[in-house]
Amino acid sequence: MNNKIRSLSGYFHEYQKSIHQPEKFWSRIAESFYWQKPWDKVLSWNFKDPEIHWFKNAKLNITENIFERHLFTHGDKTAIIWEPNDINEKAIHISYKELFERTCQFSNALEAQGIEKGDRVIIYMPMIPEAAIAMLACARVGAVHSVVFAGFSSSALADRINDCKAKMVLTSDGNYRGAKNIPVKAVVDEALEKTTSVEKVIVYKRTDAKVQMKSGRDLWWHEIIEGQNIKHNAASMDSEDLLFILYTSGSTGKPKGVVHTTGGYMVYSQYSFLNVFQYEQNDIYWCTADIGWITGHSYIIYGPLLSGATTLMFEGVPTYPHPGRFWEIIDKYKVNQFYTAPTAIRALQAHGLEPLEPHSLESLKVIGSVGEPINEEAWHWYHDHIGKGNCPLVDTWWQTETGGIMISALAGITPNKPAHASLPLPGIQPIIVDSEGNELIGNNVEGNLCVKYPWPSMIRTTYGDHKRCKDTYFSTYPGMYFTGDGAKRDHDGYLRILGRVDDVMNVSGHRMGTAEVENAINEHPKVIESAVVGYPHDIKGQGIYAYVICDMEGRSEESLIEEIKDTVRKIIGPIAKPDQVQIVSGLPKTRSGKIMRRILRKVASKDVSNLGDTSTLLNPEVIDEIIKGANIK
Numbered sequence: 001m002n003n004k005i006r007s008l009s010g011y012f013h014e015y016q017k018s019i020h021q022p023e024k025f026w027s028r029i030a031e032s033f034y035w036q037k038p039w040d041k042v043l044s045w046n047f048k049d050p051e052i053h054w055f056k057n058a059k060l061n062i063t064e065n066i067f068e069r070h071l072f073t074h075g076d077k078t079a080i081i082w083e084p085n086d087i088n089e090k091a092i093h094i095s096y097k098e099l100f101e102r103t104c105q106f107s108n109a110l111e112a113q114g115i116e117k118g119d120r121v122i123i124y125m126p127m128i129p130e131a132a133i134a135m136l137a138c139a140r141v142g143a144v145h146s147v148v149f150a151g152f153s154s155s156a157l158a159d160r161i162n163d164c165k166a167k168m169v170l171t172s173d174g175n176y177r178g179a180k181n182i183p184v185k186a187v188v189d190e191a192l193e194k195t196t197s198v199e200k201v202i203v204y205k206r207t208d209a210k211v212q213m214k215s216g217r218d219l220w221w222h223e224i225i226e227g228q229n230i231k232h233n234a235a236s237m238d239s240e241d242l243l244f245i246l247y248t249s250g251s252t253g254k255p256k257g258v259v260h261t262t263g264g265y266m267v268y269s270q271y272s273f274l275n276v277f278q279y280e281q282n283d284i285y286w287c288t289a290d291i292g293w294i295t296g297h298s299y300i301i302y303g304p305l306l307s308g309a310t311t312l313m314f315e316g317v318p319t320y321p322h323p324g325r326f327w328e329i330i331d332k333y334k335v336n337q338f339y340t341a342p343t344a345i346r347a348l349q350a351h352g353l354e355p356l357e358p359h360s361l362e363s364l365k366v367i368g369s370v371g372e373p374i375n376e377e378a379w380h381w382y383h384d385h386i387g388k389g390n391c392p393l394v395d396t397w398w399q400t401e402t403g404g405i406m407i408s409a410l411a412g413i414t415p416n417k418p419a420h421a422s423l424p425l426p427g428i429q430p431i432i433v434d435s436e437g438n439e440l441i442g443n444n445v446e447g448n449l450c451v452k453y454p455w456p457s458m459i460r461t462t463y464g465d466h467k468r469c470k471d472t473y474f475s476t477y478p479g480m481y482f483t484g485d486g487a488k489r490d491h492d493g494y495l496r497i498l499g500r501v502d503d504v505m506n507v508s509g510h511r512m513g514t515a516e517v518e519n520a521i522n523e524h525p526k527v528i529e530s531a532v533v534g535y536p537h538d539i540k541g542q543g544i545y546a547y548v549i550c551d552m553e554g555r556s557e558e559s560l561i562e563e564i565k566d567t568v569r570k571i572i573g574p575i576a577k578p579d580q581v582q583i584v585s586g587l588p589k590t591r592s593g594k595i596m597r598r599i600l601r602k603v604a605s606k607d608v609s610n611l612g613d614t615s616t617l618l619n620p621e622v623i624d625e626i627i628k629g630a631n632i633k
């Protein structure tokens, strides 16, 4: 395979080239893809507006690069292995040829149902091959997909439909997840009561659950594909045409639609996949993420399929029907590269070594981590017991906005260092800045992580609100992309990510804004005000701690706390449900009315020995009450 770095000196060589002659570097990488029309200019950009064009005026279709480009050489190769939730259901292997035909067939069905280039299509589906087919068919016809994690509530789904004015929703009758059978079609029905843009809902029959089909709007997946041709001419897309929108939480307001475009995303998702995981032709690769997150987009679907890889898709959860399920799957398919999140590792570590005993895991060559800082204990457990001490562990730092892995070891090529994402990929220019935005040069420095030069898969805008994109990422430190993370460059020059420096929490690898959870809590009629912070949690990385001022009249604390948790579950989804709710009579506020979150974070972390300067507080007396209420010994 082209474009693969194979040695440490090769890495340094490529990195230098990518910094000194970025356009030459990326044009050489991009040349191995199939473009209907070549670009006029590799890159034009400014970070002020911001405006970023990669492979300007080139024309392509990303699915031609997955299918047509590879079919002669590996049409019969397995593209997707699907492992169902239930161990008694049959697994499915889909070849590139079959995936191509089914994608074409569904592309024709989408067009027959009125989908045109540029239309937005919401995908609210379980982890089944049809979800991949749905994404690829959208890309094939030039529609913009927006996958919404199927665990989100109806109102979270409605917000996303409304924000991008989606014309269609693709969903299922129900989803299997562990022992649960979730009636998702009903969630879609509820969401659509709050939206007006959706014309058609396509329902894939997965669980045979009883559903209401609204006539004129709802159609069965198996009916609309009937009789559709298995050939389809791919739409011609501009390199900067939208490929997808993916919603993610920020420190303020509702989740924003991160926009990724076609050419640059294609080049970078494939390049980073190949190099980080060092994928070889016959390897079996498995990423355990859900397609509702960016990891699922870039490293279950696009990166692997563009590389002609065999990618495993798992419908279920790590602990069902037993806590050895992941290890069982690795042995069953002889998985070579395994990519998961620290929260899953810690949850499985808590079950001890027994679930590992029946499994050899000897096929593993590379193990990976993503989503949150991996603590050293989890790193060592993963490295020693899953990687058996002889698999490189790639700790991959990146974000929804970056589209692909930015800082990570390249497996077996660049050195591993526990809990360090380590070195940037070629083409990536991370810098650490102080609070004024001055670049901190040299080693042993700590500050805010920025990127000072564009890379092909970077965010282009936030859908429908370009100013928000500028304000969020390009205004804090003018001339740079600000990540929202803190980072340290250690004495060896390796980067360690320290976590968010803004009001964004990372709960089980899921990104959640404190303001978003507060807004949900405030919907409860008895709530007067709330403040939410993250705190260290053994399994989840961070837990959600909510301080709430309530009108208590005629109510018990316990029932209110449960109702508040339930309100958040309904408004956002189970992943946002607070772990702790503490009813308080006041919140510590400065004279200008700002909540002093620093103190709330300390109390939630049970670390109250040094609360720092509290002299600007308007109501210092609430601190004692809050500490007492938090049951800190």
Ligand code: WT7
Pocket (backbone or CB within 6 Å): 248, 293, 294, 295, 369, 370, 371, 372, 373, 374, 395, 396, 397, 398, 399, 400, 401, 421, 483, 484, 485, 497, 498, 499, 500, 506, 509, 510, 511
């Ligand atoms: C935030 C982005 C990128 C896919 C999954 C999450 C944190 C992500 C790491 C890592 C330390 C990490 C950061 C980042 N994060 N990977 N290897 N080490 N922190 O995507 O939901 O957009 O969240 O996740 O804080 O900003 P996301």
